[in-house]
Amino acid sequence: KQEVTQIPAALSVPEGENLVLNCSFTDSAIYNLQWFRQDPGKGLTSLLLIQSSQREQTSGRLNASLDKSSGRSTLYIAASQPGDSATYLCAVVNRDDKIIFGKGTRLHILP
Amino acid sequence: NAGVMQNPRHLVRRRGQEARLRCSPMKGHSHVYWYRQLPEEGLKFMVYLQKENIIDESGMPKERFSAEFPKEGPSILRIQQVVRGDSAAYFCASSPRPLSTVPYEQYFGPGTRLTVT
Numbered sequence: 001k002q003e004v005t006q007i008p009a010a011l012s013v014p015e016g017e018n019l020v021l022n023c024s025f026t027d028s029a030i031y032n033l034q035w036f037r038q039d040p041g042k043g044l045t046s047l048l049l050i051q052s053s054q055r056e057q058t059s060g061r062l063n064a065s066l067d068k069s070s071g072r073s074t075l076y077i078a079a080s081q082p083g084d085s086a087t088y089l090c091a092v093v094n095r096d097d098k099i100i101f102g103k104g105t106r107l108h109i110l111p
Numbered sequence: 112n113a114g115v116m117q118n119p120r121h122l123v124r125r126r127g128q129e130a131r132l133r134c135s136p137m138k139g140h141s142h143v144y145w146y147r148q149l150p151e152e153g154l155k156f157m158v159y160l161q162k163e164n165i166i167d168e169s170g171m172p173k174e175r176f177s178a179e180f181p182k183e184g185p186s187i188l189r190i191q192q193v194v195r196g197d198s199a200a201y202f203c204a205s206s207p208r209p210l211s212t213v214p215y216e217q218y219f220g221p222g223t224r225l226t227v228t
Binding site for chain 1: 144150204215222
């Protein structure tokens, strides 16, 4: 049974710092991995999608990596800004068409 | 092409009442997925439907919950005799094809926040 774990559960950093969010999954037979952003009381915004054959994806200040063999992904945020404060969710799509989500990392960027 | 629509956005029910949550997928999408997000938790898969058929309901509680996706109209998630523990955000997502086929596409709705008093 696929399980997705995100560490840390919460993180506070001063504005301008670079930071890394971690995601691990127990079953490497995934179709892809996504990182989402969720603002309080809101829906999901897809940030980056990494296919199982890819190693990383980049969008602006965000870079996500995928190491399928070790069951790990990281989301790197460069030069953090207060507007980056949100919950970041990692999710994998299994071969059975299910998406399994982690519990998320609550990020707070201090002005 | 409007995105995935869910209504109502907020729903308050008293214990014992019924809750009906609606999801209108994007145009041309025949695959619908429902997820539940309890407070301080990630989203948990509930059910996967493809027009008139339930493909996978392994995440649905065995009692009081049901889902349908009729030939015409939105997908409905129905919760009978709600209890306080049902209070959560319920998200719907749609896709034009199974998630494990190329190219991957899935779009999430804004969610319905159910509060049971």
